[in-house]
Amino acid sequence: MQNLAPIALFVYNRPDHTRRTLSYLLQNVLAEESRLFIFSDAAKTEEDKVKVAQTRQLAAGVTGFKSVKLVQREQNMGLADSIISGVTQLVKEYGKVIVFEDDLLSSPYTLQYFNEALSRYAQEPRVMHIGAYMYELKAPALPQTFFYRAATSWGWATWARAWQHFEPDIDKLIQQFDKQKIHQFSIEGKMNFWKQIKNFKAGKNNSWAIRWYASVFLQGGLTLNPSRSLIQNIGHDGSGTHSNNEDMYQVHISRQPVTQFPDAIEENPQAYQAIKRFLKHRKGNLWQRVVRYIRQRR
Structure with a gap:
């Protein structure tokens, strides 16, 4: 597979998590390329x-990839601005990017999945995001991969053509929503995505x-997802600045x-259901308190 996407890994002050994340990444097919x-x-x-110094020392010694570049911020940017800046930089240079944070364990085939999907859907404007994490769905009949509306943030990839539509201005986003769109955006009220929008507006998160x-969503875009997760998040141990110690997101890495990838560029109704x-089954406990889908650790 030629022209592989660069990998952006965003780290902060968790050297042990970063070490594990890198260890799993190195075991990936295509890592050394x-x-x-x-x-x-x-x-x-x-x-x-x-x-932070310990994490940087660890990062400075990483080998096993085609190349490794450590970008050390001189001032604290916070996770949101760091990711926006890093992703923008890499898609401008390479046209696409794979994004990891410091608490994500990957399957040996995660990079292969990302690169295959990035190549396969490069010219499909509706496909805007590739996610690698998926809940433990009780739906054995689902295909290996499917399209869905929501963008997950635990291991993902995108193209410059899609990232150009990223709108950081919350007011510009809000003004494009009506009641029907809010209902659809929040998975018919099953997910508190709209609450997160309002909380951002109120300065309660920086997601x-x-x-x-x-x-x-507002572009009518779709996200590609695996039916069996290719990522396990290990950040639920309370070590993240905004993380809770929860186990509902625990999955078995494929x-x-x-x-197999879908040919039809449309949301899969079985996967959506x-x-x-x-x-719906989990809304009563955790979903009202924290949405770990949308990272806001710093």
Whole structure:
């Protein structure tokens, strides 16, 4: 597979999580042929400085990829601005990007899945985002991959042609929604995506991901997803600045390569219903408190 997408890994003050994330990435098919860019945010507080330094020391010694570049921020940007800046930089240079954060364990076939999908749907304007995480859906009849409306943020990829539609201005996003769109955007009220939009407007979060999903949604875009997760998030241990110690997102990482992709560029109704059922069963406990889909750790 030629012309592989660069990998952007965003890290902060969790050297142990970063080490595990890198260890799993290195076990990926295509790792040694891939360029890795590690974006290290600067410490926000004095107490973060030691851990940030440890994380940077770890990152500086990474080998096993085609190339490794460590980008050390001089001032604290926060996760949202760091990701927006890093993704913008790489899609401008390479036309596409694969995005990881410091608490994501991957299947050996995650990079292969991303690169295959990036190549396959490069010229399909409605396909705007490729996600690698998926809930443990009780739907064995689903195909290996499917299109869906919401953009997940735990291991994802996109193209410059899609990222150009990213709208960071929350007011410009809000004014394009009506009641019907809000209903559709929030998976018929099963997910508190709209609450996250309102919380961003109120200054209660600084999520890049909810603005990205809103940008995709308002363009009529679709996201590609695996029916069996290719990512496990290990950030639910309370170590993240905005993370909760929860286990509802625990999944079994698929150990099989993805070999089937949808031909029809349309949302899969069976997958949509399966996700809606999953969210409905869990809404009563965690979903009202935190949406770990949309990262806002710093």
